[in-house]
Amino acid sequence: HGRAFNDPFVQKEKEKLSYDLVPMKNGGVGVKVMYMDEEHIFSVEQISAMLLTKLKETAESNLKKPVTDCVISVPSFFTDAERRSLLDAAQIVGLNCLRLMNDMTAVALNYGIYKQDLPAPEEKPRIVVFVDMGHSAFQVSACAFNKSKLKVLGTAFDPFLGGRNFDGKLVDYFCAEIKSKYKLDPKAKVRALLRLYQECEKLKKLMSSNSTDIPLNIECFMNDTDVSGKMNRSQFEELCADLLQRIEMPLLSLMEQTQLKVEDVTAVEIVGGATRIPAVKERIAKFFGKDVSTTLNADEAIARGCALQCAILSPAFKVREFSVTDATPFPISLLWNTEAEDTEGVHEVFSRNHAAPFSKVLTFYRKGPFELEAFYSDPNGVPYPESKIGRYIIQNVAAQKDGEKSKVKVKVRVNTHGIFSVSTASMVEPVKSEESEDVNVETEVESQDQRPIENSSDTNEKKGDQPPEAKKPKIKVKNVDLPIEANLVWELGKELLNMYIETEGKMIMQDKLEKERNDAKNAVEEYVYEFRDKLSGPYEKFVCEKDLQGFSALLTETEGWLYEEGEDEAKQVYVDKLEDLKKLGTPIETRYQEAEERPKLLEELGHRLQYYATIAGEFRNKDEKYIHIDEMEMMKVEKCVSEVVEWMNNAVSAQAKKSLDQDPAVHSSEIKAKLQELNNVCEPVVTQPKPKVDSPKEENPLNERSDFKPEDMGEDEKNSEMPQQNGECHPSDQNTISMDLD
Template sequence: MSVVGFDVGNYKSSIGIARAGGIEIIANEYSDRITPTYVSFTNNQRFQGHAAKQQEVTNNRNTITGFKRLLARKPNDSQVQNEKNFHPLRISQEESVRIEVDYLNETRSLSAEQLTGVFLTKLKSTAESSLNMPVTDCVVSVPSYFTDAERRALLDASQIAGLNCLKLMNETTAVALCYGLYHTDLPDTNDKPHVAVFVDVGYTSLQASAVAFNKGKLRMLASTFDNNLGGRDFDKVLMDYFQQEFLAKYKVDAYSNVRARLRLRTECEKVKKLMSANSSPIPLNIECFLNDIDVSAKIKRDDFERLSEPILARVQNALQRLLVEANLRPEDIAVVEIVGGSTRIPAIKRIVQETFQKEPSTTLNADEACARGCTIMCAILSPNFKVKEFKIEDCQLFPITLSWKGAETEDNELEVFPKFEKIPLSKLMTIYKRDSFEIEARYRFPNDIPYPVSLIGKFQIGNVTPNAQGENSEIKLKARITKNGIFEILSPQMIETFEVEVAEQAEAAKVPEQAEQKPQGEQVPGQEAPVAETANQAANPPKMVKKKKTKSIDLLLSAHVPQLSKQEINLLIEQELSMIQQNRKECERAEAKNAVEEYIYDIRGKICGDCASFITEQAKSQFMSILDEAENWLYTDEAENQEKSVYVEKLTSLKNFGEPVKKRFREYQERPAMLQEFGHSLQMIKKAVDLYQKGDEKYNHLEKSEIEKVVKYWEEKQRWFEEKSSLLDKMAPTDDPVVLASQIKDEINLLNKDCWAILNKPKPKVEPPKQTPEQPKQEQNQQSTEVNGNKTDKEEKPMDLD
């Protein structure tokens, strides 16, 4: 099981994986741990990440970003219209948002879920390249303010990409988990919690949350947001400023041209980052901006902050609302952590410090904290990793109410999940109805949600009938918010109550179990004989009483929620697989074309350089003409979009000319060493034969017939060697070699194998003479006699006395 966390932002994304050494944020093919959230289409293929962002200016009609903000939206949605102010989107007027792109020489209409799935496919392939294994299971980040419909759409996008999303994790909760899991100094469960505030200002939105930490636990206290306040709004301030500057100074309108607007936005983003680290005026210079006019201007940080005052006021308002919602005072807060790229703006840091009266902490990686939290969550859910126990109590930002049709006096609306209710959570409800009915789930305060529709879904409960008395039946059902933050209604049941007659239990005390274990024939004191008891029961039958019993009957449930059906998802999966196959095909075609171009330059350099002596002037002139013709063809419109087979055929025809020249050069370099080795082998075998003929002890065990076989084989190879050497000496460099270096190597191996197998034959072992059976006995008797007679091999020497 893969353990992967995806932080999918509106502007940039990151990928975390779990290895044996811990959590790691991996780099993409550009060695960058941040992947731009861009998708681009051309007539031949699609691009994601860095490759797509590079086409933002040149292919702006078919390059899309910010598609996560379009999930589950309608074309007339105010947020969709707002996105068109930032990106040149071609949105078709259909029931849901569909973006038109030119792909494979036709105009296609792709949904926001499909575009998100295309980008998730890129993140998935990057993770697979790093892990060297298929990736299916994952945890995906989601803004805490996403509504039910948007969360369902993101799950659909995950399925389109072939991912099994184990959990949609709120970005604020992921950051809190990344912070809390590695802190070992948290208070005990019964002590006052450690309260931390997390402020996340990204490219398009702001989120702030207050979290209470204890050992092994985090509890979300409150969360606030502004879904239309982020780094791009500060970019827009700079763009408006420079647009007015250029209009007054150079009489050019940067907003009159899409490309000029995009170039200006890119440069303004650079200026914003430079101003975060410098208080001196920052210049902006763009060459050939409009009508071949070079433009330049400057701006100071103080002027930028003055122009951004309305945006900064909204930041302060969101942070102050957090204190109110969480019922906290600044002194109750232990630490304030800031994450997100836009928190690097000095003015935002200053507002955070003024609001919470604490200097903001930057111990968390501003760009990677969310991805790390998602990966930790995936590791907790995975059976392959052991993570220390850590309980997470998230909260529901928007209160949810249920309503159903009822009588005028009947209370037919109920708030099931109040604001900041902990999730996941299930609640059991009881409703009294006599007919099938419909339940509507809605967000209670439509103006508080960042979505135009407050309706979550409609749930039809069928097969409801009156009870036995003809009155309303008791209906029980579960209302649940899942771990993904999605509302569901489950297990509707109709409870039937009815009466049954049962025998009343005797009031007499029950016989102890020991009495039952007595041997047959014995009587327990105070107990009547069995026969008498049976007679008594017959005379006084047990009294019958009525008791109530219940029976549960499962009811039919039909949910109508804004989510793609299985058939629609399967169709989109097929389209995604088709696009993946098209990309693979286009990559192979491009590689084949590049191989032709690479070979043209490579062989041309060799023919004019190292290989010049190995081709005749006539052949060289002919081949150079062929190469020039192939190169000219390669850069024509005709060759631009040819099939892979055409390039392969072209490369084969060029190699038919070029490879023989390269082969002659290669043989010229390798052949001398092979000939020298062959001569050395012949010399060593000849030397060994001469030693045998001189009666050398090393070879005197060999048979004469064996040596004759060696001599015969040696003479045969000697003749072959002399014949080939003579032919090679007469050969011109432009001639094809009469014998290859590889053939010479094979002959050397055969010579050494056949000759040295005989010459290295080991000498036979000489066995010692065998003893007769009488010899051991005689030796034993002799030793026994010597011991008994006290004989020794050495005589004692007399002692020398002075």
């Protein structure tokens, strides 16, 4: 990513690859492939975009929803050019990369967010060192943890030391052994060499868990020759002694950068597949004088850290607050021309391991447009042949009205992706008092210090070595935004990027069409195999001998066509082929299904007829359950039952005359329709509820008059015995039956 074709690193990698690398028109790296039976050259960005497209499709398939946002991990030693190239790859796919996250920072987040016992913010932080040796690189970082907070103190790396280097040592050893023992040269054939790499990787993994001799056997390796060999762990470690010695260098570099002592380190966490090699683990443990920890998933730690970061940045997920402060891996400086002839100004704006993301404001005094050049201060420490990052031209700068230099504020930033940029520039202009009401102004103290640059952290300017403060006149000023023209060391350009986006879109559509074509082809193949099996099984009785022979011959013919001239046809050809097969197959399939369903449906119809006939009989016998039903309605039921019985007898009689290999006289759909018709007519009649009969009300002569009062009673009535109330709504009764109610 972000490298020229003639880059020494690319040329070295080119020798190990099974595919061809070629130069692109813009000097970048291209990959030559066969696509749609034609030779194509795709850029590295396009190849990565294809991989991201596949990952996007996999995620969408599992989530059952579209995916647009992502976090992508990169090695911490990636330069600006490499990071921008990867962001372009994400843009080609249409993914919104929320953050390019350094591998080791992702690991640290994965480690820290689940820790409940981290020290409070005001307490001394816990120092943890993370060591990652993956397939191609070795990275280490030191991180300080407090509650809900992580700060990367420093990083170190060996970009050319990884698991594949150990595989390479084994491959070289066995290549020499095979050459002397079998007179074969595995490096002469790419396919053979790839097989040897795969077997050596398996051997390496087995030696990590076994110290005994492990055999290596490859059948039909080259020229139908089987090859074999063996190795044990001690031999392997001796073979890789020079690689093992390189482990300490990044560890030493990290401790020097961060000014940490071994005793300051609380834990050493290892991740990456190659850290499973016992000798690698021992070297790391020996350096720190303590056992290494393997609490993280060695293969997934980085991906999980990215997933957590994505969840933190997404409004759709609720994640506990966790602050992440990264570090810039390389020091970055700015270069500019001064007003004096043949002189240049240089300033290191971001030191190594400076906190990121971070912004600084630089102040220049100029009468016209000027240029800034960003570069890596220590070219030898950057694993990239070009130390320059880019040139930035600050445009539209003009002298003040009185001819004096204008004050220009330039904001430089290392963003969340770890990419340096000159983000904004503005010219400070004095404002007349009558204009101040109409513009956004700020009050500024006039400084006599005419140095070419003032460095400030965030927006608070450092005034440097200035004379003691004196009372200075305050003037009102306004900031005028200035355009910036950026010429970066590596960028695709809008036109090329848009072309790649368009090409990727076309290929995605082509993939969908190809999938549909393959699905259509597979449908024909599946139909041939499935039907042929069933013709000699359950479908055998449902096709006559003549049709069976013709259809079997057509199936065999179609199978042969699929693997010969029909192997690569258009989707519609397969669709038509399947339709031709179904014209013969569907009637057979229908007869089988009808024979399976018909008896069950006739039996169900018979049960319903018997049920309604029984009710009609009970009605005629004056059964109390149905005596409330109207005579005319019951006659409708009897008529419907009679008609359906007659239809059913005729259908059964007609079907009995048909053989199984003939189309049925009556179909399941007709029986279902009759059953529905029967239920629609009879069910509402037989399920009529009995009418409710109101019970007679008990007469109470005392309550006949609504205006009755006790004083209206005569003397005799008053003396007569009145029923006594028991406090409830019924009179007390000695004969009341006691009931237990649940």
